[in-house]
Amino acid sequence: MAKEPHDRGHIADLVIEGGGWARVGGQRLRFFGGTDYLGLARHPDLIGEIGAALQREGASASGSRVTTGSRAAHAELEGALGEWTAGEAVILPSGYLAAQAAVQGMAPAGGWEIALLDERAHPCLSDACRAAGIGSIHSYRHADPADFERQLRRLEQPVQKRPERWLVATDAVFPVSGQIAPLDQLAEVAAAHGIGLLLIDDAHGLGVLGPGGAGTAAAFGLRPRPGLCLAGTLSKALGSFGGWVSGPPGSAGLIRSSSVYVGSTPIPAALAAGACVAVRIARSDLERRERVLRLAQRLKHAVRELGMTCPDGPSPIVSLKGPSDITAAQLHARLLSHGCYVPAIRYPGADDSTVLRAAVTADHSEADIELLTASLAAAVRES
DSSP states (O other): OOOOOSBTTOOTTEEEEETTEEEETTEEEEEOOSSOTTSOTTOHHHHHHHHHHHHHHOSOOOSOTTTTOOOHHHHHHHHHHHHHHTSEEEEESOHHHHHHHHHHHTOOTTOOOEEEEETTOOHHHHHHHHHTTOOEEEEEOTTOHHHHHHHHHHHHTTSOOOGGGEEEEEESBOTTTOOBOOHHHHHHHHHHTTOSEEEEEOTTTTTTSSGGGOOHHHHTTOOOBTTEEEEEESSSTTOSOOEEEEESTTHHHHHTTSHHHHTSOOOOHHHHHHHHHHHHHHHHOHHHHHHHHHHHHHHHHHHHHTTOBOOOSSSSEEEEBOOTTSOHHHHHHHHHHTTEEOOEEOOTTSOSSOEEEEEOOTTOOHHHHHHHHHHHHHHHHTO
C-alpha cells in the first residue's frame, strides 16, 4: 500500500496570491494555510528592500560566512534579532539547520551524552540530535512537565549522573496543533536537575507571542541564559527565509564554530535586508499582531460552538477536528466548494491523525472568519 502523504491537502496547482487569497485550478479561494502570520511575505516595504538589495548585492553571497560570504545585512539582522530576543543571535541558512547549529555549537567538551525531547517535537530537533552523534535519545509525554521530570529521574538511575552533558529540546508552539509548551515548568525542572541545555524551537512564536512579539519564551519570562538557548526561523511570522539561534553571552562564537555555520553559504544578503525590515514592522506594528490573535481566538470559539474540537491557546494556529463521521480530507474538500482553502495535514512529529490546520493571518478580516465559520457549519451539515 502506498504511504499516505503527510499533507493530504497538497494540490500541485495551488498558487498563493497573497492578501489571504489562493487559486486552485481556476478557482479563487480564501486561503487559511501556511505560516505567514503577520502577512509580511508580500509587504511592500519588505519587497522593496529586497529588490533594492538584489541590485546591490546579487542573488547569492557565493561563499561561507567565514570566507567571503558575510555582508553588512547579515550582521544587521543578527543585531536586530539579538536585541529583540535579549540574546546573542546568529543566522543560519534555514530554520531546520538552526537546531543543528545550536546542538553542535553548544555541546560541552566530550559532546552530549543524552537527549530528552517532547514526543511530538519537530523533526529538526531529533535530526539535530542524531546529526550530533547523540547515541541515547529519549522522549517524554507531550507537553507534560511531570512526565518530563519522571524521565529525567529514570535516566539518572542506571548511569553516572552527568546532567551537564544532557540536552533537552522542545517546540515552543507545536506547528500543527498550535499548542504551547509549558516552558516555565520545563525550564524550572531542567535547572533543578542541572541539565546542560534546554533548547527551545520558537519557530511559530517569534513575532506573534510575548511582549513586543519577542516570542513564546519571553511570554513566560524566559530569555537566553546559561543552560537555555532559543532557535527558530525567519520564514513564519517574519515572512522571510533563514534560521536563527539566540543564546546567552558567549554563545555566538560557539554557534559560529559549528560545521553547519562554517560549511554553509548564508541566506542572500537581499533576504537578510528584507528580514531586517520585517523585524522592524513586527516590533512596531502592534495592531497587526493583536488583530491576528484576536481573530484566531474568535475562530477557535466558533469552532467549538459548532461541536468541533481544537486545542486552546493564544497562537494563530487553529487545528480542528470535525465529527467522527467526517474525515479531515472530506472537510477539506467540502470547504473548497464553499470557497475556503484549509489544508488537511498529517505532519511528522505530530500525532498520527489527519487534521484541518487553519492559520489566521493579518491578511484576514472579521468577515473572513465569518465566512470560514459558515463554511464549516455547512460542511458539517452536508454529512
